[in-house]
Amino acid sequence: MRSDRVRSVLYLPASNARAIEKARTLDCDVAVLDLEDAVAPEAKADARDAAVAAVRDGGFGPRLGVRINGLDTDWGLDDLAAMKAAGATLVVAPKVETPEAVHALSAGLAKGCALWAMIETPRALMALADIATADGALEGLMLGVNDLAKALGTGASPDREPFKPWLAMLVAAARANGLLGIDGVFNRIEDAEGLAAEALQGRLYGFDGKSLIHPSQIAAANAAFSPSEAEIADARAIVAAFDAPDAEGRGAIRVNGAMVERLHLEQAKALLARADRA
Numbered sequence: 034m035r036s037d038r039v040r041s042v043l044y045l046p047a048s049n050a051r052a053i054e055k056a057r058t059l060d061c062d063v064a065v066l067d068l069e070d071a072v073a074p075e076a077k078a079d080a081r082d083a084a085v086a087a088v089r090d091g092g093f094g095p096r097l098g099v100r101i102n103g104l105d106t107d108w109g110l111d112d113l114a115a116m117k118a119a120g121a122t123l124v125v126a127p128k129v130e131t132p133e134a135v136h137a138l139s140a141g142l143a144k145g146c147a148l149w150a151m152i153e154t155p156r157a158l159m160a161l162a163d164i165a166t167a168d169g170a171l172e173g174l175m176l177g178v179n180d181l182a183k184a185l186g187t188g189a190s191p192d193r194e195p196f197k198p199w200l201a202m203l204v205a206a207a208r209a210n211g212l213l214g215i216d217g218v219f220n221r222i223e224d225a226e227g228l229a230a231e232a233l234q235g236r237l238y239g240f241d242g243k244s245l246i247h248p249s250q251i252a253a254a255n256a257a258f259s260p261s262e263a264e265i266a267d268a269r270a271i272v273a274a275f276d277a278p279d280a281e282g283r284g285a286i287r288v289n290g291a292m293v294e295r296l297h298l299e300q301a302k303a304l305l306a307r308a309d310r311a
């Protein structure tokens with residue numbers, strides 16, 4: 034059965050045999066073999082073969098995806114056909130800008146294969162609502178912060194100030210259409226503190242998980258996107274308070290000094306269910 038747990042989504046170049054082997058041993062929720070920007074043009078065909086072999090051989094954690102090249106490149110259509118033939122169950126498409134692109138990609142996938150569309154150009158930001166409602170095989174939206182920073186001309190900022198509108202918009206588009214929302218990568222491999230803060234920021238904005246580029250980043254993403262002990266304790270207190278006899282017939286009660294309504298009870302139960310699954 035497919036897992037919807039996407040706390041940690043680790044990219045690795047499909048041209049890197051050692052990384053593919055290593056990914057089979059890692060605790061990421063999703064491994065994404067990259068055929069696009071992490072693979073040089075002269076290595077594209079071999080990388081595609083390696084991705085096909087990896088899909089066929091399996092042995093990865095809960096989910097394995099493949100990021101293909103854009104359909105407007107020399108490699109995209111062959112990548113898509115190869116993934117269909119190999120039986121890939123998740124394809125990530127870079128630089129999706131229109132609902133028509135979602136339809137074209139969906140038409141090239143095997144039945145049951147999910148599609149994640151990368152939002153990483155200004156045109157995609159302007160067409161986000163149309164892309165998110167395109168349906169087809171679309172299961173998730175992924176933010177591509179490197180391409181987006183380049184195209185928008187944004188500067189570096191510790192708190193991702195220039196990205197905040199797009200973080201919120203992507204999550205809203207995902208939630209409005211029952212899609213997964215995956216935050217972008219954090220490039221500074223050695224900055225563990227910065228990664229932890231950015232992963233928590235993504236969680237705060239409502240993302241389901243974070244894109245990663247190195248095995249050392251997995252634990253921080255898994256922690257940030259799992260319910261914390263404090264959240265579990267709060268959720269249990271809300272459930273217990275609504276179970277108490279004096280809450281009967283009441284829509285709003287006081288728990289630990291705050292107003293809590295039945296919508297919070299639903300949230301609390303959902304969080305506890307997630308904690309149980311973790």
Ligand SMILES: CC(C)(COP(=O)(O)OP(=O)(O)OC[C@H]1O[C@@H](n2cnc3c(N)ncnc32)[C@H](O)[C@@H]1OP(=O)(O)O)[C@@H](O)C(=O)NCCC(=O)NCCSC(=O)C[C@H](O)C(=O)O
Binds near residue numbers: 044051053055179248
């Ligand atoms: C960034 C890297 C090139 C760094 O490589 P390197 O310095 O060689 O790594 P290490 O020596 O620290 O590696 C230690 C061991 O871990 C394995 N490893 C490294 N990275 C990965 C990985 N991503 N997945 C699996 N395993 C990995 C090494 O093989 C070592 O193993 P061992 O031999 O057992 O010690 C490199 O990390 C890397 O290539 N990362 C992924 C790059 C990538 O895929 N980029 C594409 C997506 S990023 C992007 O731009 C998203 C979006 O499009 C946007 O626009 O934002």
Ligand SMILES: [Mg+2]
Binds near residue numbers: 127153177179180
């Ligand atoms: Mg990109």
